[in-house]
Amino acid sequence: MATATRTAAPTLIGSVQRALRLLESAGSHPDGAPAKQLAREAGLPLPTAYHLLRTLAHEGYLRREKGVFVLGDAVQRLAHGDGSQNRRSKITESLGRWHDATGVPVYFAVYDDGEIDLVSVADSPAAPAVAHGADIRETGHAHALGQCLLSRLDEESRHDHLDRYPVRPLTPYSVPDRRTLLERLGSLAPAEPVVERQEYRLGTVCAAVPIEAGATAGAVAISVPLHQQDRLLPAIERLHREIESLASALAVSISI
Numbered sequence: 001m002a003t004a005t006r007t008a009a010p011t012l013i014g015s016v017q018r019a020l021r022l023l024e025s026a027g028s029h030p031d032g033a034p035a036k037q038l039a040r041e042a043g044l045p046l047p048t049a050y051h052l053l054r055t056l057a058h059e060g061y062l063r064r065e066k067g068v069f070v071l072g073d074a075v076q077r078l079a080h081g082d083g084s085q086n087r088r089s090k091i092t093e094s095l096g097r098w099h100d101a102t103g104v105p106v107y108f109a110v111y112d113d114g115e116i117d118l119v120s121v122a123d124s125p126a127a128p129a130v131a132h133g134a135d136i137r138e139t140g141h142a143h144a145l146g147q148c149l150l151s152r153l154d155e156e157s158r159h160d161h162l163d164r165y166p167v168r169p170l171t172p173y174s175v176p177d178r179r180t181l182l183e184r185l186g187s188l189a190p191a192e193p194v195v196e197r198q199e200y201r202l203g204t205v206c207a208a209v210p211i212e213a214g215a216t217a218g219a220v221a222i223s224v225p226l227h228q229q230d231r232l233l234p235a236i237e238r239l240h241r242e243i244e245s246l247a248s249a250l251a252v253s254i255s256i
Helices: 014-027 035-042 046-058 073-102 144-151 155-164 178-187 226-241 243-255
Strands: 062-065 068-071 106-112 115-122 194-197 204-213 216-225
Touching: 014 035, 014 046, 014 062, 014 068, 035 046, 046 062, 073 106, 073 115, 073 226, 106 144, 115 144, 144 155, 144 178, 144 194, 144 204, 144 216, 155 178, 194 226, 204 226, 216 226
Parallel strands: none
Antiparallel strands: 062 068, 106 115, 106 216, 194 204, 204 216
C-alpha cells in the first residue's frame, strides 16, 4: 500500500509574525497610535507589544512621537528600494526589446549628482557591449553617452565636470583637448544624435541620443564594430524616431 506523502509545514517565526502585525496596525494610523491600541489591534498582550515596539523603534521601522508610534524611515526606505528595483526592471526590459529588434548593444545612462551613471546595458554574445577599458565616469569626453550627457548640462556644470575629469585622449581619434570638446558640445542641437568613431575604443563606433526626463540628463546609445559602421546611422535614426515611446518607458528611471 502506498504511503501518502505529507508536505512539511513551513517553519514560522512567531515573533516576526507579531512584529509584522504591529507594523500593519501602525501603518493604518497616519497620525500614530499608542502602544495599548496597537497591542489590542494586533491581538497581543501589552508586555509583548512593548518589547516588539521598542525593538522596531530601535531599528528605525517605527518612531515614537508624543506618546504614539508612527512608521519610521526604514519602512520608507524599503518601499523606495522596491520602487527602484521595479524601475530598473522596466529599463532592462525596454532595452532588451530594443536590442532584440536591432541586434546591436543598447546602453542607458544618466547624469546624476555630478557623475555619469551607466544604469543598464542590453547585449548578447552575438552583439556584445563595448568592453570598458577605462572608467566610464572619468572618460565622458570620449564616448558618445558621455558627450551626449555633457551636451545637456549648463555651462557651469559642464566646466565643473571637466575640472574633475580632464580631457585626455584615449585613442588617436579621441577629442584632443578641452577647447575642442567644448566647441563640439556647443554646436550640437538639443535633440541631435552624438556620433563618435573610435574615440573611446579602437574598432568601435557609437551613437547616442538624449532622453527628455525632467531636469536630469539622460541618454540612450548603441555601438557597432567598425567594420559594421554602415549599420550605425540607420539604427540611431530608428531609435530617434521612437525616442518618445522609449522615453515614456525609461523616464521613470531618472529618479534612481
